[in-house]
Amino acid sequence: MALKYVSEYRDSQLAKVLIESIKEKIEALHSSGSIKAKKRLRLMEVCGTHTMSIFRHGIRSVLPHTIELLSGPGCPVCVTAQKDIDAFIELSKQDNVILTTFGDLMKVPGTFSSLQKEKADGRDIRVVYSVFDAVEIAAANQGVTCNCNQANSANKTNQAKEVVFCGVGFETTTPTVAASILMASERGIDNFSIHSAHKLTPPALAALMETPATQIDGFILPGHVSVITGVDGYKDVFDKYKVPSVIAGFEPLDILKAILMLVTQQISGLPALENGYERAVSQFGNVKAVQIMNQVFEPADSVWRGIGHIPESGMRLRDSYKSFDALKKFNLELKDTPEPVGCACGQILMGLKTPEQCMMYGKKCTPAHPVGPCMVSSEGSCAAYYRYKGL
Template sequence: MNSFDAFKDPALCRALLARLTGEADAPLRFMEVCGTHTVAIFQSGLRALLPPTITHLTGPGCPVCVTHESEVACFLDLAGRDDVVLATFGDLMRVPGPKGKNLKTAKADGARVEVVYSPVDALAVAEANPGRTVVFLGVGFETTAPAVAATIKLAREKNLRNFRVLCFHKLVPPALEALLSDPDINVDAFILPGHVSAIIGAAPYAFVAEKYRVPAVITGFEPLDILAALLDITAMRKANAPAVKNDYTRVVADAGNPVAMAVMDEVFATADALWRGLGAIPQSGLVIREAFADFDAMRLPGVSLVETPPLAGCRCGEVLKGKLSPDGCPLFAKACTPATPVGPCMVSTEGGCAAYYKYRLDL
């Protein structure tokens, strides 16, 4: 058994699950805020095995899902320009926008849309298209922002003035604050995102326990990681001693990754941002600093965020806030499926609706 298999060991999982079942004697509603955790909890079967006192909520941890309707409309507008090539990760291609449009249909209509596997790949697209403006769609959390920041610096070094980034990166801790300050959202504990925490560490989450008295655990993505986190949460609640605990020490340092945070801070500044379902959250997004303004797609003529109505019938916003289970949406598994997604939570493989659809046994 290698070191990774140990975190999936069936005997250990059964032992931890039995212990959790014995100790979880009070109702507990926990939320994870990472798309990889969403998939891991469903894929491993843990969600179906949790004791009846524990309720799992999927939160705003899928970067594609939280991209606001106005932001989708903005990059679809850019796709319609003859002098623009959009470079994007593939999971944005089918995100629905106004009037049923998405990047896939835009490409079918003649838009230049290139799927890339890293932001650096977008630089090669810019080099190959000197007569066009190549815009990389910067969507994601703290996990991907350092790589985008480093790519902007590299573009400046290469003097690639036809390369721009449409920066819609978002920050997780302010979203947690928004959830906790909403009286209509009942969350007893958080499983915190492993990938994001590898960049920012544990300190930015301190307010969760100190201000709101809610326990939170940073953990990995294997079954034992998740079960151990739930045991820690249960113990903290019983002792009335909420804290932010780092159980993912094999990857996450309490201080985070100072090199990654430094490059983020050099290129980006924090600003208010729009989140699907959560609306405007203060200081929850990143914008490109003035020193790198030549690489900011938002400074192109005619580019702006305009008010865009939510997708008709889509309940993704409520799912992202933990107020609605995916199967509580009237469109789920009917009009809205992975083959015919109405909203982004069914598009992304990390979306709560897509995971719920894929791993349910009663469909």
């Protein structure tokens, strides 16, 4: 079974070596009695892209059964609070608005609707592949009045439209959104705005550690977020909680290597913050990207789906860029709205449940008819289970 998957890895020989090393070290841990009492070593892959890669490459099946991989709160669409989803839907209903979004958000159910349903009802909702596409849509919809003769001018006047972008994502995405706002500002594109539901990763790790039930023995930290934050981005959280933590890339060999590093830390009894993705992640990260992000945004308290309020875990526009705040522009307020009844997304994002432990998994909730975002997003745990494990 294992070899079927290992042969598909880029360097199957190295994969075998890594898997054997993990097995040997886990056996050593067992014989030393370190994990006997707990039975399993609970390692959390924080990032949804890791979850997908782990499933796609059958990594769970090649690991000793005493290693339990938990999916964490690293799927941006999944952690977006219901009230932010409802706000995006409400923004799409405003007069003269073009709402722009990444595709993952389209099917996420809000309290009464979804962006997909609103689009079917005739709202102008467009999927973009980059926030800069949204800026260009705004530039093309600023409204133009020609200087031609009066009889024809009505035909040659384009009405301005407001273009709103749904700001969802982590440190990987937020600097780009910040850059788009700087670009719109420089070009005088004042019909562009965003609703920011951006999140920061380290406060979520701290929230997990403050929840004793999670019992996390180690973090596989997200490679792409770490490209921006650098190793140092996790330093404060690591110094406080001393949980073994390894930054990992997204190839199966990267993930196996990170798991081996975490198991090795368990054996040594010396928790460390290590970089297993040196080819992309530096100690200090992308300083310029962080600078741009912090120029436009500032940390603010934020609500995460299922997890709740986490201090300083979101990014809001600074006062000097408030004219790009879509809620202010349309005089809308975020309203607390309940999450779908029975949806266990929140517990899944904290590693407290698996999708199969949700009563609706595969029954009332499927990728074709999702109840919660974890079944919608390409990085969602429920979607990963459904696609690769089935019912």
